[in-house]
Amino acid sequence: MTDELTGDSGPGVAALVASRVVDVPDFPKPGILFKDLTPLFADGPVFRQVIDVIIAHHGGRGGFDVVVGVEARGFVIAAALAYASGVGVVPVRKAGKLPRVAHSATYDLEYGTATLEISEGAFTPGQRVLVVDDVLATGGTAEATLDLVARAGGVVCGFTVLMELAFLAGRDRLPGCDVHALMTV
Ligand SMILES: O=P(O)(O)OC[C@H]1O[C@H](OP(=O)(O)OP(=O)(O)O)[C@H](O)[C@@H]1O
Numbered sequence: 001m002t003d004e005l006t007g008d009s010g011p012g013v014a015a016l017v018a019s020r021v022v023d024v025p026d027f028p029k030p031g032i033l034f035k036d037l038t039p040l041f042a043d044g045p046v047f048r049q050v051i052d053v054i055i056a057h058h059g060g061r062g063g064f065d066v067v068v069g070v071e072a073r074g075f076v077i078a079a080a081l082a083y084a085s086g087v088g089v090v091p092v093r094k095a096g097k098l099p100r101v102a103h104s105a106t107y108d109l110e111y112g113t114a115t116l117e118i119s120e121g122a123f124t125p126g127q128r129v130l131v132v133d134d135v136l137a138t139g140g141t142a143e144a145t146l147d148l149v150a151r152a153g154g155v156v157c158g159f160t161v162l163m164e165l166a167f168l169a170g171r172d173r174l175p176g177c178d179v180h181a182l183m184t185v
């Protein structure tokens with residue numbers, strides 16, 4: 001089990017995450033094995049432990065100035081991280097949802113193409129940004145998000161996911177970034 005004080009993520013937290021993931025074959029398209037992490041979000045003690053481990057990995061409270069969450073499942077994690085750390089949260093949203101778009105980025109993911117956007121005035125220049133999502137797969141979403149954060153004046157200090165699908169090599173698209181996955185498949 002994870003030590004909440006040291007944030008030691010070790011095998012304990014990986015097993016915990018794995019125990020709360022449901023594999024859904026052929027969603028949203030035939031051939032995709034979808035990793036459904038909503039059972040983890042629904043388990044209060046596990047969710048809290050996961051949040052504490054992520055904060056500890058990224059330097060504890062004070063290790064980052066703002067959290068970016070990627071629509072939609074990243075929002076759940078980002079809001080919890082921000083609240084627990086006493087910092088704000090900035091949403092990166094799918095196209096057409098934000099009223100004051102500053103920057104857009106289009107990318108491919110495991111099962112399609114999408115465009116992400118960030119608002120005007122998202123950061124003060126040089127703010128240290130922790131980016132969070134539930135899954136790292138091909139890395140298209142993460143690469144686009146890191147690009148948006150940089151164009152908006154933020155400095156990415158880390159990228160965190162609950163689960164990394166290593167066989168899709170998404171990490172290779174994020175050179176120089178502190179990529180942290182609580183569990184890897
Ligand atoms: O590494 P990639 O291949 O880019 O895939 C990872 C992304 O795919 C999923 O989001 P999705 O686009 O399905 O959106 P949702 O959270 O709104 O369901 C997941 O939440 C990540 O954001």
Ligand SMILES: Nc1ncnc2[nH]cnc12
Nearest residue numbers: 033034035036110135137
């Ligand atoms: N297989 C998968 N499961 C959950 N989210 C994903 N995002 C991209 N691929 C995914």
